[in-house]
Amino acid sequence: MAALLRREGPEPILRRLIDELRADFLRWPEFDLAPRLASHSAGGVIELMPIADAQLYSFKFVNGHPGNTRLGKQTVVAFGMLADVATGYPLLICEMSLLTALRTAATSALAASRLARPESRSMALIGTGAQAEFQALAFKLALGISEIRLFDVDPAAMAKARANLEGHGLRLVCAHSIGEAVTGADIVTTATADKTRATILTPGLVEPGQHLNAIGGDCPGKTELHSDIVARARTIVEYEPQSRIEGEIQQMPADYPVTELWRVLRGDAPGRVGRDEITLFDSVGFALEDFSALRCLRAIAGSGPGLDIIPDPNDPKDLFGSVFSPGVGFEKAA
Amino acid sequence: MAALLRREGPEPILRRLIDELRADFLRWPEFDLAPRLASHSAGGVIELMPIADAQLYSFKFVNGHPGNTRLGKQTVVAFGMLADVATGYPLLICEMSLLTALRTAATSALAASRLARPESRSMALIGTGAQAEFQALAFKLALGISEIRLFDVDPAAMAKARANLEGHGLRLVCAHSIGEAVTGADIVTTATADKTRATILTPGLVEPGQHLNAIGGDCPGKTELHSDIVARARTIVEYEPQSRIEGEIQQMPADYPVTELWRVLRGDAPGRVGRDEITLFDSVGFALEDFSALRCLRAIAGSGPGLDIIPDPNDPKDLFGSVFSPGVGFEKAA
Known part of the structure; x- marks a missing residue:
């Protein structure tokens, strides 16, 4: 992620993100919206932020722990995912700490451009x-x-x-x-x-x-x-x-x-x-901003290697055999 | 994941899971519980299932798409995460399609043992x-x-x-x-x-x-x-x-x-x-079953390689410089 963003440079990415965000905010009624789901503890909060339109689903896992910097850790780290609404299969899983900082700034600037x-x-x-x-x-x-x-x-x-x-x-x-x-x-x-x-x-x-x-x-x-x-x-x-x-x-x-x-x-x-x-x-x-950022990232990154996090048994009903029966086996996920 | 489960064998893992599930169900009041967050579409559902106790947070991403087998895909695929409540940092990210099948069966058997x-x-x-x-x-x-x-x-x-x-x-x-x-x-x-x-x-x-x-x-x-x-x-x-x-x-x-x-x-x-x-x-x-399964997996797997999905800037307040400023750089995540 760091290498990809460095290759593009911060300003071109921010410019592209601002455009993506504007386009997605303009089609706001097309999204299935929900407040994020937060789990609070003494030291901070852990949140899940899902959203979907008719084609794509995204969510982000993100924390907020103000005391982390005293431990040499970041206040906010995040990662997220894009999935295909038609099949429920993941399309992209990635680090989002950097994307969160970028999309937050892009959203702020987008709002300020009208305010x-x-x-x-x-x-x-x-x-x-x-x-x-x-x-x-x-x-x-x-x-x-x-x-x-x-x-x-x-x-x-x-x-x-x-x-x-x-x-x-x-x-x-x-x-x-x-x-x-x-x-x-x-x-x-x-x-x-x-x-x-x-x-x-x-x-x-x-x-x-x-x-x-x-x-x-x-x-x-x-x-x-x-x-x-x-x-x-x-x-x-x-x-x-x-x-x-x-x-x-x-x-x-x-x-x-x-x-x-x-x-x-x-x-x-x-x-x-x-x-x-x-x-x-x-x-x-808000989750829409992560959705835009993930879609933007996917476009910048191109289609990467197949995600090997999902089992792909030769027979989709044969999850057990693909692991435990000799000779059944997995295909590598496409 | 497949190699790990194959090494252990299905029956030892199920036995261990049944014990973990019993232990976690017995301390039910210690958990922060919420119904899962579902996003429904014509072809299926995508869900997020979070839960936490005072030490660990877990969530699972899981779909249910009955038409998938006609496309050579599985009805249910899943992946999930364990995180540290004190810092919000991820501890384990993994495939959970197999774990979901295992923990569902273990939960069924645990319930039936009393019913x-x-x-x-x-x-x-x-x-x-x-x-x-x-x-x-x-x-x-x-x-x-x-x-x-x-x-x-x-x-x-x-x-x-x-x-x-x-x-x-x-x-x-x-x-x-x-x-x-x-x-x-x-x-x-x-x-x-x-x-x-x-x-x-x-x-x-x-x-x-x-x-x-x-x-x-x-x-x-x-x-x-x-x-x-x-x-x-x-x-x-x-x-x-x-x-x-x-x-x-x-x-x-x-x-x-x-x-x-x-x-x-x-x-x-x-x-x-x-x-x-x-x-x-x-x-x-329910999310508790995934929590138990992830904890069980973590114990079986031992401490694996560090998760390289979280940026770890030398200065936790310097996310920007760690990517875009020459000479600042990342540490590899511990």
Whole structure:
């Protein structure tokens, strides 16, 4: 996976992903949708995220364990699968930690392209962990963002993001506080990992006309924004039933109004309606984004070697004999 | 997987699985349970089956497509995973088509050991597809079944099962009708695949004292028994919320009484209470069985090579740099 992505380069992949995502969001009603299935424990969450259209089924396994980095492990790892709806057979099984970071950034940029002010040029990036560089590049591509203001409580993480983003045509600023990063920024992206009700942004920091891209709050009890900010913003979500449980809007009453992204992309609901409006993309990550990413990967990778994870007995009713009877045997899976 | 199972042999694995399943069913309240998440289409169903205790998380991907055998493909293929609850990291990813057949048979035999008459010696096996031989051997091991009466509408499938079961110490009879197979049998196992409301057993065929092991009816609209049989039987299920949707009892009123298997195994609810009682194990397959099977496999296989499906950047916050920045790089996953 790493070799494949390196060969393509991050920006071409992000560009392609943004296009795939747009196309799939536009045909939203064709999908069989469900909120992801989460298993919570003291240290984190493990989730399964399935979705299907009439041809393809996909799911992703993904965790979220904020304490992992202290063990030298990643907060989020993932893998996933595409399967054929007609037969139920797997078509592609792959690592998705990298794809998750790419598709999250591509979705953020896609949303911002309809929600941020068209002349936006600067973005504050609060939380410079594993997702940060992907976000910066996606916003450069989709919106023409040219300045990134980095901030993280961990100076090493900030230096890491800065170093990785050098040479990508962005003006990079390491801020000394959240306030310094946010003040005057056109867009504010929050990508922090604590599994708590954090308040990364307080109401006094947010300026009229800013677009907020909140990607770090993504499970029950994990939020990043003060509820007064959410109350002031027009809020766009991916899939309302899931976002009510997991998003920033878990802080809000059940009738707090939100709009699903696909409706904005289709023009059924407005994007930004005024220069001074505060817009919020309350992103938690939805299965459709993984579906798009897996399909995109399949196209980039071409048809690889056959999956040897599925038994293929010569007689499909003879599973037992294919293993335990001499001379029956397996074919190699096609 | 095939080589591993062949090395161990089917009967030792089944014996071990029965023990693992009993141990896990006995600690049922320790598990985080949920009905499986199903995606239905015209040709079949694709399901995700997650479960966790405080240490381990498992899930299985599994399909059910009755038309697949006409394409030379199997009705059911599966793969699954064990993960570490503390970090969310995968521990084991593997094929589960074979494990599914093994654990289904082991669960059936475990249930029958408390529900069939102790002196049971003969079993009718209706439907001799991919599951059949596993069922026959599990019942031999757990109950001392010595005679298997086979019936299938497909004579080739019947001959296949007979040939595979030769040499396993069982008296094998190919019946000419369901009635011939069932009459006088102590146990009747139905393992048919049609995704319809089939009536494999009619009330006139069932005899007092028989134990019915119905494993083929396992999704909405897919049943094998006439509802009058279910009404007469004392019915044991794996996990009631899932069985109400998927089992034979989907034909019954919502207040039709059932008992969960773990309660019988713990002695909290009675097994068979009379010689003439008709008992029914209305099995649909539950995530706990896959959990037990994966744990059992892990013990048999020993610690294999590291899983290279998860990126392991030198700096866990530097996912981007590990792929796209020269000189940062991955460690190989431990």
